[in-house]
Amino acid sequence: MSEETSRLSVEELESKANTIRQHIIRMTTEAGSGHPSSSLSAVEVVTSLFFGGFMKYDPKQPDWPDRDRFILSKGHAVPVLYAAMAEAGFFSVDETMTLRKLGSPFEGHPNMKRLAGIEASTGSLGQGLSLGIGQALGVRLDQRPSHVYVMIGDGEMGEGQVWEALATAHKYQLSNLTAIIDQNGFQQTGSTSDVLDLTPFDSKIEPFGWHTQTINGNSMQEVVSALETARSVTDRPTMIVSKTQKGFGILPLLEEEGDTNYHGKPLSADLAEKALELLT
Amino acid sequence: MELGQATRDAFGDALRELGEQYPQVVVVDGDVGNSTRTEPFAKAFPDRAFNVGIAESNMVSVAGGLAAAGKTPVVASFACFLLCNSFDQIRMSVAFPGTNVKLVGSHAGISIGEDGPSQMGIEDVALACSLPGVSVIVPADAKSTALATKAMLDHQGPTYLRLGRPKTPVVYADGCDFAIGKAIQVRDGSDVTIIANGLMLAMAIEAAATLQEQGVSARVLDMHTVKPIDEEAVLKAARETKGIVVAEEHSANGGLGSVVAMTVAEKSPVPMAFVNTGDCYAESGDPAGLLEKYGLTSSAIVEAVGRVTGG
Numbered sequence: 001m002s003e004e005t006s007r008l009s010v011e012e013l014e015s016k017a018n019t020i021r022q023h024i025i026r027m028t029t030e031a032g033s034g035h036p037s038s039s040l041s042a043v044e045v046v047t048s049l050f051f052g053g054f055m056k057y058d059p060k061q062p063d064w065p066d067r068d069r070f071i072l073s074k075g076h077a078v079p080v081l082y083a084a085m086a087e088a089g090f091f092s093v094d095e096t097m098t099l100r101k102l103g104s105p106f107e108g109h110p111n112m113k114r115l116a117g118i119e120a121s122t123g124s125l126g127q128g129l130s131l132g133i134g135q136a137l138g139v140r141l142d143q144r145p146s147h148v149y150v151m152i153g154d155g156e157m158g159e160g161q162v163w164e165a166l167a168t169a170h171k172y173q174l175s176n177l178t179a180i181i182d183q184n185g186f187q188q189t190g191s192t193s194d195v196l197d198l199t200p201f202d203s204k205i206e207p208f209g210w211h212t213q214t215i216n217g218n219s220m221q222e223v224v225s226a227l228e229t230a231r232s233v234t235d236r237p238t239m240i241v242s243k244t245q246k247g248f249g250i251l252p253l254l255e256e257e258g259d260t261n262y263h264g265k266p267l268s269a270d271l272a273e274k275a276l277e278l279l280t
Numbered sequence: 281m282e283l284g285q286a287t288r289d290a291f292g293d294a295l296r297e298l299g300e301q302y303p304q305v306v307v308v309d310g311d312v313g314n315s316t317r318t319e320p321f322a323k324a325f326p327d328r329a330f331n332v333g334i335a336e337s338n339m340v341s342v343a344g345g346l347a348a349a350g351k352t353p354v355v356a357s358f359a360c361f362l363l364c365n366s367f368d369q370i371r372m373s374v375a376f377p378g379t380n381v382k383l384v385g386s387h388a389g390i391s392i393g394e395d396g397p398s399q400m401g402i403e404d405v406a407l408a409c410s411l412p413g414v415s416v417i418v419p420a421d422a423k424s425t426a427l428a429t430k431a432m433l434d435h436q437g438p439t440y441l442r443l444g445r446p447k448t449p450v451v452y453a454d455g456c457d458f459a460i461g462k463a464i465q466v467r468d469g470s471d472v473t474i475i476a477n478g479l480m481l482a483m484a485i486e487a488a489a490t491l492q493e494q495g496v497s498a499r500v501l502d503m504h505t506v507k508p509i510d511e512e513a514v515l516k517a518a519r520e521t522k523g524i525v526v527a528e529e530h531s532a533n534g535g536l537g538s539v540v541a542m543t544v545a546e547k548s549p550v551p552m553a554f555v556n557t558g559d560c561y562a563e564s565g566d567p568a569g570l571l572e573k574y575g576l577t578s579s580a581i582v583e584a585v586g587r588v589t590g591g
Contacts, residue, residue, distance in 0.1 A: 113377055127369060134346040138346045141306070168342065
């Protein structure tokens with residue numbers, strides 16, 4: 001199946017990212033709740049993983065044992081994952097518009113029990129990297145070629161379990177594990193530097209035995225290059241500190257609204273319309 | 281009664297023996313493998329054992345990830361650290377997604393003795409039972425523990441196996457029929473039923489012998505599976521005997537007593553009494569002295585029977 005996995009150019013990836021941003025806006029506005037701004041910051045990384053030739057997967061066979069795995073530890077950003085998976089053909093875009101509705105498997109946070117292709121149920125922050133380590137150890141035991149990608153929020157780095165996991169991944173030299181910190185600079189009540197400043201991440205994580213890179217995570221070219229570099233590291237786990245902007249793509253609108261964090265709320269129908277115009 | 285192996289030892293031996301037959305089984309340890317007795321497995325199958333250090337939260341989620349990759353992880357620590365320290369990880373990485381993780385808590389109850397209350401798991405059964413979809417197993421002796429270990433590996437879905445530190449009286453010298461969710465009637469009786477598990481089962485059997493001398497016929501049920509509770513056996517006891525005493529090495533709230541009481545109260549109310557450690561933390565001391573002081577004895581069970589029969 002892997003040969004059928006998309007491998008778009010940077011330009012094509014940028015166009016795909018735009019489409020994914022539109023889905024995120026529509027989905028959360030239709031739901032009347034959710035975390036669009038937390039989803040928007042992560043779009044370039046998720047788009048590159050799914051469509052830049054980095055992840056092998058088969059939407060017709062979501063449990064294909066040799067697939068690569070993506071774990072969204074910052075589970076509240078799940079609209080970006082639903083949008084990417086819809087674009088990849090796991091389900092239709094229409095289906096994702098049932099986000100957060102009673103009976104829909106497109107829950108407010110990822111639920112692997114209800115939606116095939118979701119690799120981990122998350123939503124209690126701090127656990128995704130450990131889950132990724134378990135998966136990376138499991139596929140390595142079975143000598144599978146699978147690579148495990150985990151996306152963590154920068155606010156989430158306050159969870160002690162993440163640091164336990166950083167040490168563990170080093171112990172087992174998990175070169176089939178790549179983590180990405182979506183450093184969008186905000187968490188629920190304000191800027192991450194005000195709440196609990198753990199930056200700079202790279203100089204803290206590198207001594208844990210990880211290969212680290214710090215990039216502009218809203219630059220598709222930089223994301224693609226970083227993922228390529230990560231793939232070439234064969235003796236350690238790799239961390240990409242992805243500096244992003246929360247709400248990237250519709251920032252002028254959020255500035256107008258006077259709230260560039262815009263945490264955990266959907267755009268109104270009017271604002272969504274403006275956002276979609278901005279993204280076309 | 282004759283003392284046999286500790287349940288943790290029986291578990292460790294069984295796991296080691298089953299290792300070849302169950303190639304998908306892996307062990308995740310929080311650096312207490314020589315206490316929980318996963319060590320023999322780890323020595324026999326070093327590639328399938330992961331000691332992630334003193335980091336129980338990470339330990340449980342790593343097990344969840346291994347299960348998602350098709351492994352059957354056995355994740356073992358002291359009952360109190362496993363359930364209390366990693367409760368959210370058990371909730372989110374095991375119970376909620378329904379991953380096939382085998383949680384094993386050793387050093388349960390107050391019978392660990394001298395190390396004291398910080399090491400005593402007395403809340404673990406309640407915590408485990410509160411998690412939807414998790415089966416909770418508390419075996420009474422070495423032979424039933426070996427069978428429980430195999431049953432746990434055969435069972436698809438999250439389980440919690442509770443083990444003790446001290447040597448445990450032999451209840452099943454000739455083995456037993458062990459099935460998750462199926463109580464074992466150790467002794468029949470018509471006046472009263474004693475439902476027990478873990479090390480309280482041996483005391484229940486002793487109590488039944490004492491009661492026999494007093495002219496009271498006591499049925500004894502080994503309720504090794506707290507969840508799913510064997511509703512049929514509980515209701516049969518409620519209908520066929522005049523009352524039920526539940527004995528467990530656990531705090532008063534949320535354990536076997538609570539689960540049996542819910543079953544009885546809804547379907548077939550009968551007088552009940554409860555033998556447990558109460559609503560308190562114990563203290564350091566010798567195990568026998570602690571069991572005596574905190575009311576976990578056969579005579580406490582006999583007294584409780586008196587309360588339900590009015591005798």
